Amino acid sequence: MTEPDPHRRRRAQGALETQVLAALNDARGPVTAGWVQEHLTAGLAYTTVMTVLARLLAKNAVTRRREGRSFVWVSASDGAGLAALKMHRVLDGEQDRRAVLARFITALPAGDEQVLRELLDQAGDEG
Numbered sequence: 544m545t546e547p548d549p550h551r552r553r554r555a556q557g558a559l560e561t562q563v564l565a566a567l568n569d570a571r572g573p574v575t576a577g578w579v580q581e582h583l584t585a586g587l588a589y590t591t592v593m594t595v596l597a598r599l600l601a602k603n604a605v606t607r608r609r610e611g612r613s614f615v616w617v618s619a620s621d622g623a624g625l626a627a628l629k630m631h632r633v634l635d636g637e638q639d640r641r642a643v644l645a646r647f648i649t650a651l652p653a654g655d656e657q658v659l660r661e662l663l664d665q666a667g668d669e670g
Contacts, residue, residue, distance in 0.1 A: 557632055559585070561597045564604060564618055564625050573608070573615035604628055 566575065566582045578591045587595075596616055599605040604625075607614040620628060637643045649661065 557629065558598055559587070559591070559595045560604070561625070563599065563627065564620070565591065567605060567616060567618035568620075568622065568625070570617075573610070573617045575615055577615065580617055602628075 561663070562583055562585060563579055569582065570578065576589065576592050576596055579596070580587060580589050586609050594609070596605060600607060604619055605616050606619055607616045618625075634640050634643060648656065648659070
């Protein structure tokens with residue numbers, strides 16, 4: 544039996560999902576799980592890629608459709624949407640969302656803070 548490598552780092556939560564989504568965004572259309580596996584640098588097993596895709600499907604981050612005997616997959620978001628999904632995941636994992644948001648806002652550079660204010664005003668006008 545082989546011992547686990549103590550120098551091998553555990554991936555950060557969501558890192559595989561981010562890599563899979565990035566591969567899907569680089570694709571020029573719907574792709575198979577095998578295509579995703581080939582285009583990842585992590586050297587993941589096919590079953591791992593399928594598990595990640597299934598989790599992303601449950602989160603509505605990807606869509607799929609049957610093509611022949613397998614599925615083809617498409618990212619449901621662009622780069623900005625993926626970043627927003629990550630931000631939502633971080634917030635969902637915290638007990639005190641208000642504190643996290645307050646820290647986030649106070650750490651923003653002035654230009655970003657102004658953009659955020661404009662977007663919040665715009666969202667308020669639409670709601």
